[in-house]
Amino acid sequence: MAYSYTERKRIRKSFGKRDSVLEVPYLLQMQKDAYTAFLQADMAPQKRTIEGLQAAFDSAFPIVSHNGFVEMKFIEYNLAKPAFDVRECQTRGLTFASAVRAKVQLIIYDRESSTPQSKVVKEVKEQEVYMGEVPLMTDKGSFIINGTERVIVSQLHRSPGVFFEHDKGKTHSSGKLLFSARIIPYRGSWLDFEFDPKDVLYFRVDRRRKMPVTILLKAIGLTPETILANFFVNDNFRLMDSGAMLEFVPERLRGEVARFDITDKSGKVVV
Known part of the structure; x- marks a missing residue:
C-alpha cells in the first residue's frame, strides 16, 4: 500500500516470529465507560443507579431548615447539549462542558397543624435550578479545558x-x-x-x-x-453553721497527705 507525505501515517513493521494471539485492546475504553457511568446522561432519571453524579446529589439532599418546617428534596438532574463542539472549543479557548440543571422540590410545612410525629404540608414548589457545568469527555478520552486538551492522571489520596x-x-x-x-x-x-x-x-x-x-x-x-x-479542677463547698462541707472525691486525694480530718456525715473521723 502506497503512503503519501500528506497523510502522516507511520509504517509499523513487526519483527516478531510468532503471530499475535490476542489483539491489542482499546485502552481508553475503561476510562470512557467509567465517565459514562459517572454522568449517566443517556439514562432516564428513574433508571439511574446511585453512583457518580446521582450519588453526589443524593448525599447532599434533602436539606432541612433549622426549625424543621422547610425541606428541599432532589428530584432529578439533566445535562444540556454542549453549545460548541470539540473543535470550536479548542479554537475559541472554551471548555467543552455541559450545563447541569437539577429539579428540586421545596416543601413548606404548616407550623400550627404539624406535630413532631406528623407534619402537615402547607405548600409545595418545584423548580429547575442551574447547578453549573461539568466537563465532557471527548472520543480520545481527554477533556477540553479553556481550549487546551487535558487528561486525568491518578493522584494519591490521603486516608481520612x-x-x-x-x-x-x-x-x-x-x-x-x-x-x-x-x-x-x-x-x-x-x-x-x-x-x-x-x-x-x-x-x-x-x-x-x-x-x-x-x-x-x-x-x-x-x-x-x-x-x-476543662483545664482546672473545681471544688464544690457547701456552707454550714459549723463550717463548710467539701465534696469528697477520692481520686483527687490519692498520693496526698490530708491537711485536716476527714469526717463522715455523723461527724466520725474517717482519715
Whole structure:
C-alpha cells in the first residue's frame, strides 16, 4: 500500500516470529465507560443507579431548615447539549462542558397543624435550578479545558483519620519538640493543631494562616468559662453553721497527705 507525505501515517513493521494471539485492546475504553457511568446522561432519571453524579446529589439532599418546617428534596438532574463542539472549543479557548440543571422540590410545612410525629404540608414548589457545568469527555478520552486538551492522571489520596507527629526538634533553635495533630476528613477541609515554642496551641484550616485554638472553641459554642473548666479542677463547698462541707472525691486525694480530718456525715473521723 502506497503512503503519501500528506497523510502522516507511520509504517509499523513487526519483527516478531510468532503471530499475535490476542489483539491489542482499546485502552481508553475503561476510562470512557467509567465517565459514562459517572454522568449517566443517556439514562432516564428513574433508571439511574446511585453512583457518580446521582450519588453526589443524593448525599447532599434533602436539606432541612433549622426549625424543621422547610425541606428541599432532589428530584432529578439533566445535562444540556454542549453549545460548541470539540473543535470550536479548542479554537475559541472554551471548555467543552455541559450545563447541569437539577429539579428540586421545596416543601413548606404548616407550623400550627404539624406535630413532631406528623407534619402537615402547607405548600409545595418545584423548580429547575442551574447547578453549573461539568466537563465532557471527548472520543480520545481527554477533556477540553479553556481550549487546551487535558487528561486525568491518578493522584494519591490521603486516608481520612487523625495523625499525630512532631518536628523532631528542627524548627526551634533549642531543639524543643513541637507536637502537632492533623484531622483529615473523608470530605471537607483539613484541620491542623500545632504548638509553638511557648506551648500555645494554634489551629489551621486547609493549611492557611494559624489562629488561636480558642477561636475555634468559641465558634462551636463554648464559652470562656467552659473552656477554662476543662483545664482546672473545681471544688464544690457547701456552707454550714459549723463550717463548710467539701465534696469528697477520692481520686483527687490519692498520693496526698490530708491537711485536716476527714469526717463522715455523723461527724466520725474517717482519715
